[in-house]
Amino acid sequence: MSLSRILRHTLLAAGLITGSVHAASLPAPFASQLDAAYTKLAAFYQDLHANPELGFNEHRTAAKLAEQAKALGFEVTTGVGGTGVVAILKNGPGPTVMLRTEMDALPVLEKTGLPFASKVSTRNAAGDTVPVMHACGHDLHMAAWYGTARLMAENRKAWSGTLMLIGQPAEESLTGAAAMLKDGLFTRFPKPDYALSMHDDASMASGTVMWHAGAFRASADTVTITMFGQGGHGAVPHETRDPVVMAARLVMALQTLVSRENNPLDPVVITVGSIQGGTQANIVPDQVKLALTVRTFRPEVRQRVLASIAREAKGEAIAAGAPKEPAVEIKPGTDSVYNDPELMARAVKAVEKAVGPEFVKEMPAKMTSEDFAMYGQQPGVKALLLHVGAVQAGRLEAANKAGMAVPGTHSPQWAPDLKPTLLNTIKAETAILLDLMPPKR
Numbered sequence: 001m002s003l004s005r006i007l008r009h010t011l012l013a014a015g016l017i018t019g020s021v022h023a024a025s026l027p028a029p030f031a032s033q034l035d036a037a038y039t040k041l042a043a044f045y046q047d048l049h050a051n052p053e054l055g056f057n058e059h060r061t062a063a064k065l066a067e068q069a070k071a072l073g074f075e076v077t078t079g080v081g082g083t084g085v086v087a088i089l090k091n092g093p094g095p096t097v098m099l100r101t102e103m104d105a106l107p108v109l110e111k112t113g114l115p116f117a118s119k120v121s122t123r124n125a126a127g128d129t130v131p132v133m134h135a136c137g138h139d140l141h142m143a144a145w146y147g148t149a150r151l152m153a154e155n156r157k158a159w160s161g162t163l164m165l166i167g168q169p170a171e172e173s174l175t176g177a178a179a180m181l182k183d184g185l186f187t188r189f190p191k192p193d194y195a196l197s198m199h200d201d202a203s204m205a206s207g208t209v210m211w212h213a214g215a216f217r218a219s220a221d222t223v224t225i226t227m228f229g230q231g232g233h234g235a236v237p238h239e240t241r242d243p244v245v246m247a248a249r250l251v252m253a254l255q256t257l258v259s260r261e262n263n264p265l266d267p268v269v270i271t272v273g274s275i276q277g278g279t280q281a282n283i284v285p286d287q288v289k290l291a292l293t294v295r296t297f298r299p300e301v302r303q304r305v306l307a308s309i310a311r312e313a314k315g316e317a318i319a320a321g322a323p324k325e326p327a328v329e330i331k332p333g334t335d336s337v338y339n340d341p342e343l344m345a346r347a348v349k350a351v352e353k354a355v356g357p358e359f360v361k362e363m364p365a366k367m368t369s370e371d372f373a374m375y376g377q378q379p380g381v382k383a384l385l386l387h388v389g390a391v392q393a394g395r396l397e398a399a400n401k402a403g404m405a406v407p408g409t410h411s412p413q414w415a416p417d418l419k420p421t422l423l424n425t426i427k428a429e430t431a432i433l434l435d436l437m438p439p440k441r
Helices: 003-014 029-050 059-071 138-154 176-182 245-259 299-322 339-353 392-401 417-435
Strands: 077-079 084-090 096-102 121-123 129-131 161-168 194-205 209-211 214-216 219-228 270-278 287-296 326-336 338-341 359-363 382-392
Touching: 029 059, 029 138, 029 417, 059 077, 059 084, 059 161, 059 219, 084 138, 084 176, 096 138, 096 417, 121 209, 138 161, 138 194, 138 299, 138 417, 161 176, 161 299, 194 392, 209 339, 209 417, 219 359, 245 287, 245 299, 270 299, 270 417, 287 299, 299 326, 338 339, 338 382, 339 359, 339 382, 339 417, 382 392, 382 417
Parallel strands: 096 161, 096 194, 194 382, 209 359
Antiparallel strands: 077 084, 084 161, 121 129, 209 382, 214 338, 219 287, 219 326, 270 287
């Protein structure tokens, strides 16, 4: 039996989560307030979707979040870690709980056909003009963040403690969390006891809250390798040391690090996303550059795999008689997201009461990465990242029967099934906050 199944059976036996269907909803005032606010929340989402911004350039987006939080009575600070937003609402004694949303979009040309589709283009950090789209659901996350903030601000007698709302820049580059922490997020402001975030997902029906305890999202590192050769005429390759061939052999050799050097029960992904070298067909270049993304869960596996990549690169250079060793540059991204199991048990129970156990499902770990991991690594902070399904159930079922995948996040067709996804995200966030921040005495 898998660890995740063992955990669920343990939680069931302990009564921390339930397997039976029961009536589920937020407390009456919360539910009615959420229904009344939906039109405004949907309009807020559409505005964010139509006006996306790239990482560390989320000026309009940050101003929108700050404006809404101030109107609710939060003490708001902007410009944290570049464009980050911190909103604090102190409501008596109790824990400090952080709810984080991402603000940045992706350089993707939108092809959803929505009436509020993005038509934005801008210059990226390299100076190139690129299209921009909220292709990862951060617009939905922000709308839910605002909806949850409204409910908490309007029902202050229902909870006690300090609510800390974070609008984080540059999640897509895995640099925004580090920038906010470096700028004093947990020293200039109250350090949270708990940190919470949610992310939409194409793998389950819209409104399904998805959880996984323990290691959940993989660490990410970028490795750049430059293979050096001896350039020359393509007609006399024997007079050269061809770095194109070295690079090709290295790509294949790297796959054996996964298939032959790693325990298959301890996942590793090595993807060569870019190979650049040469100018034309009849010239052997003197160097070729490869760019890799490396995903792992455990620190010891991460260290071993990165060292092995450097070893394989050097080995291929030696085998080819290269004039010098390859240059291997490792750029750390983020560590693995770890969901505290005890805290997850509490969260699952609270969410089931809010949305119904039929809308709460366990999910497998994912090899995608999230810099939300950095918050949970800070001493004294317990963190949770949950997902929420965002694809209409009938559409997902039809795609599964046909053996086809629906467009997911980072796709130009990504368009969450808004109402059920947004409402259940807000319900789940609010339920977890209320569970962690008990009512005033």
